[in-house]
Amino acid sequence: MTAVLPAKPEANLDGLCRDLAARARAAADALTSVRTDAKNRWLQAAAAALESRSAEILAANADDVAAAPGYGLNAAAIDRLTLTPARLKAAADGLRQVAALPDPVGEVREGGRRPNGLEVLKVGVPLGVVFFIYESRPNVTVDAAGLCVKSGNAVILRGGKEAIHSNTALHRVLAAELPACGLPPDAVQLVPTTDREAVGHLLRLGDLIDLAIPRGGESLIRRVAREATMPVLKHYDGNCHVYLDAAADPDMAERIVVNAKCQRPGVCNAAESLLVHAAVADTLLPRVAAALQAKGVELRGCEETRKRVPSAKPATDADHRTEFLDLVMSVKVVPDLDAAVRHINAYGSKHTDAIVTSDLAAARRFTERVDAAAVVVNASTRFNDGFELGLGAEIGISTDKFHARGPCGLRELTTYKYVVTGDGQIRG
Amino acid sequence: MTAVLPAKPEANLDGLCRDLAARARAAADALTSVRTDAKNRWLQAAAAALESRSAEILAANADDVAAAPGYGLNAAAIDRLTLTPARLKAAADGLRQVAALPDPVGEVREGGRRPNGLEVLKVGVPLGVVFFIYESRPNVTVDAAGLCVKSGNAVILRGGKEAIHSNTALHRVLAAELPACGLPPDAVQLVPTTDREAVGHLLRLGDLIDLAIPRGGESLIRRVAREATMPVLKHYDGNCHVYLDAAADPDMAERIVVNAKCQRPGVCNAAESLLVHAAVADTLLPRVAAALQAKGVELRGCEETRKRVPSAKPATDADHRTEFLDLVMSVKVVPDLDAAVRHINAYGSKHTDAIVTSDLAAARRFTERVDAAAVVVNASTRFNDGFELGLGAEIGISTDKFHARGPCGLRELTTYKYVVTGDGQIRG
Numbered sequence: 001m002t003a004v005l006p007a008k009p010e011a012n013l014d015g016l017c018r019d020l021a022a023r024a025r026a027a028a029d030a031l032t033s034v035r036t037d038a039k040n041r042w043l044q045a046a047a048a049a050l051e052s053r054s055a056e057i058l059a060a061n062a063d064d065v066a067a068a069p070g071y072g073l074n075a076a077a078i079d080r081l082t083l084t085p086a087r088l089k090a091a092a093d094g095l096r097q098v099a100a101l102p103d104p105v106g107e108v109r110e111g112g113r114r115p116n117g118l119e120v121l122k123v124g125v126p127l128g129v130v131f132f133i134y135e136s137r138p139n140v141t142v143d144a145a146g147l148c149v150k151s152g153n154a155v156i157l158r159g160g161k162e163a164i165h166s167n168t169a170l171h172r173v174l175a176a177e178l179p180a181c182g183l184p185p186d187a188v189q190l191v192p193t194t195d196r197e198a199v200g201h202l203l204r205l206g207d208l209i210d211l212a213i214p215r216g217g218e219s220l221i222r223r224v225a226r227e228a229t230m231p232v233l234k235h236y237d238g239n240c241h242v243y244l245d246a247a248a249d250p251d252m253a254e255r256i257v258v259n260a261k262c263q264r265p266g267v268c269n270a271a272e273s274l275l276v277h278a279a280v281a282d283t284l285l286p287r288v289a290a291a292l293q294a295k296g297v298e299l300r301g302c303e304e305t306r307k308r309v310p311s312a313k314p315a316t317d318a319d320h321r322t323e324f325l326d327l328v329m330s331v332k333v334v335p336d337l338d339a340a341v342r343h344i345n346a347y348g349s350k351h352t353d354a355i356v357t358s359d360l361a362a363a364r365r366f367t368e369r370v371d372a373a374a375v376v377v378n379a380s381t382r383f384n385d386g387f388e389l390g391l392g393a394e395i396g397i398s399t400d401k402f403h404a405r406g407p408c409g410l411r412e413l414t415t416y417k418y419v420v421t422g423d424g425q426i427r428g
Numbered sequence: 429m430t431a432v433l434p435a436k437p438e439a440n441l442d443g444l445c446r447d448l449a450a451r452a453r454a455a456a457d458a459l460t461s462v463r464t465d466a467k468n469r470w471l472q473a474a475a476a477a478l479e480s481r482s483a484e485i486l487a488a489n490a491d492d493v494a495a496a497p498g499y500g501l502n503a504a505a506i507d508r509l510t511l512t513p514a515r516l517k518a519a520a521d522g523l524r525q526v527a528a529l530p531d532p533v534g535e536v537r538e539g540g541r542r543p544n545g546l547e548v549l550k551v552g553v554p555l556g557v558v559f560f561i562y563e564s565r566p567n568v569t570v571d572a573a574g575l576c577v578k579s580g581n582a583v584i585l586r587g588g589k590e591a592i593h594s595n596t597a598l599h600r601v602l603a604a605e606l607p608a609c610g611l612p613p614d615a616v617q618l619v620p621t622t623d624r625e626a627v628g629h630l631l632r633l634g635d636l637i638d639l640a641i642p643r644g645g646e647s648l649i650r651r652v653a654r655e656a657t658m659p660v661l662k663h664y665d666g667n668c669h670v671y672l673d674a675a676a677d678p679d680m681a682e683r684i685v686v687n688a689k690c691q692r693p694g695v696c697n698a699a700e701s702l703l704v705h706a707a708v709a710d711t712l713l714p715r716v717a718a719a720l721q722a723k724g725v726e727l728r729g730c731e732e733t734r735k736r737v738p739s740a741k742p743a744t745d746a747d748h749r750t751e752f753l754d755l756v757m758s759v760k761v762v763p764d765l766d767a768a769v770r771h772i773n774a775y776g777s778k779h780t781d782a783i784v785t786s787d788l789a790a791a792r793r794f795t796e797r798v799d800a801a802a803v804v805v806n807a808s809t810r811f812n813d814g815f816e817l818g819l820g821a822e823i824g825i826s827t828d829k830f831h832a833r834g835p836c837g838l839r840e841l842t843t844y845k846y847v848v849t850g851d852g853q854i855r856g
Binding site: 033128210231252259374376379380383388400406418420423426427 | 553793801803855
């Protein structure tokens, strides 16, 4: 059975959303004393259920895929919407990986004893209720549920309307395993309507929901940031730079630029802009440009670039600000490292910026002055990712500076409290 | 000379505010490579200047104090506005204490080497530009400037209009020492107008300002939270509880409740509400109530309380939600620990809540389930304070969960970046 839910406006949407959030709040309160063992049991049980109940999930997904052309989805979007036995297995394995990660709840982050004998511990605790808004990739439903529950949060899931049958089936399968593992049944909820207004209603419930996480295009994120009455974990664009310093090793420079641009051009930590120190523009730039062009990259360069690479198109100011997510790269020759830093801080998106250099002072100055979530020396920008940095699975990459910066894994889904224990201390 | 600035509306207020913020932004960029030594030199020089130039500061303050009745300030507010040589000395000593604190910028918070040889460091960095909005306590001007500069942030100060002469003089003295210490002159700026609209203009500059910190009454904080386009560090009220468990030591219970309520009733970490387990209501409640009443505390209790303490007034539901900031306390008898936790989570303000118990399981359950910035066992709520918890001077106490919770010291005025260093690593 794949329950088809109404796309028509809900009569009592505000009441429905408030009830959803209130149940999440109660689940979050109960989750504060659920042990890691129980959460891991659920992750394992949910993974097994995704596999054993794959037929009903795939049948529901087939309904979505059949309806997708009617929503105007193109081939790439339909591919992202489509589940296969292999993709379900990968989602289940993702839950098993989350089970293996350390629990950030109860983690003592700092602690010690004060001169008066008070023991002060700074202890990781869940944020509470997370509202997760995403597009039509059903595997995200599984990832988000796993990360939120492991970090002790109740989650309200809101996927794209094009995936409603898949998400309903996935949610049914995941939630069915909660009670037997000793977890509150409302720890994972799905907004049970595709009414677009539901998002706005939920974003107004800052008294019940602790964090909103939008994952999708910039317009979705800006809408959520504008309407939300709770904090929002934002991931805007990744306009990432590679700067080739005067002291760059030429082989390393070519290898890193090609990898950063071409290995997976459609992701946020791919490089979009190349900066080259003027002292090596004659020697290094033609070589790196040729290597990029051999991979099919279209170059858009400044005047100094086009003197060395006549095949490059002229770059506009907008090109230097653009996250192409494609085999296109802006190129600029800069007089020195400080000019590179100024350009990055003015045009970049504070996501990931790299320098290639063998000069220690240059590396120190670049890492200190570039304002980005990750600053990389002599390696590809593609390493700014939760797995690659050692955080494990991530729920997103924050381009904000507040609370969490860069990849957000389990710990970034928590906050802390001070636990202060004494034996009768009072203040004098 | 005490420059009197216009209280009349500014003609080009938006331009003035944008210029102020842009200069702060440039100063913040320059601060990223200023060393701890230079910041500490400025803190020491500024402290010395506050003392050596006290005459001009006190003269400016006298102008404010003379004008205060015209603004309708009462005696307590005029006292907070008034500077004396001793208070200036205390402010200077505050700067010297900040100089002695460790620098959170450059602090490696985590780090290690990945299997592929990449070194990943999570390094403390400044937030950038802080907009600090406060009421008419001139010493706050000094404290905020010291904490922001030590944490590498440029600060825009906006004190109450009643303190404009004092703040102008203090800012002049503090800022005069910046260039000689190698710090950007715009690291500390004061909004150079008392025009009320300036706050609104600055709160719209989320592209230039990284954090707003309002310090004052709830209406100020709510206004800032509503209008701000940047994150806001919020400090709402402190409705703090002391819960006397069935296993509370009677002497300790009395000592802690009296201290939490009476030692300084006007501050946010003073207790406002007393909860007593029913099993000890007959024995413990009359004794603790008598001790409180002997200190002049007015009690407002539930029906069960009034059976044991007939002199208590009846408590309304609103009394249980109120931060009295005075010698008034609400009292409630609860059937068990879980009822105490539910009451605290429903009526409290997530600030500071204490339990008195000798029962380890009760202490564990209380600290785990109460959702507050600080949860205290067998000690006074009054210990939730930056100095008492070992963080050093604080810029405020956050009642939010996001970014920072509880006392916000130097580290809470920073964020982090990942610094990733390799020797040519690319992703496969």
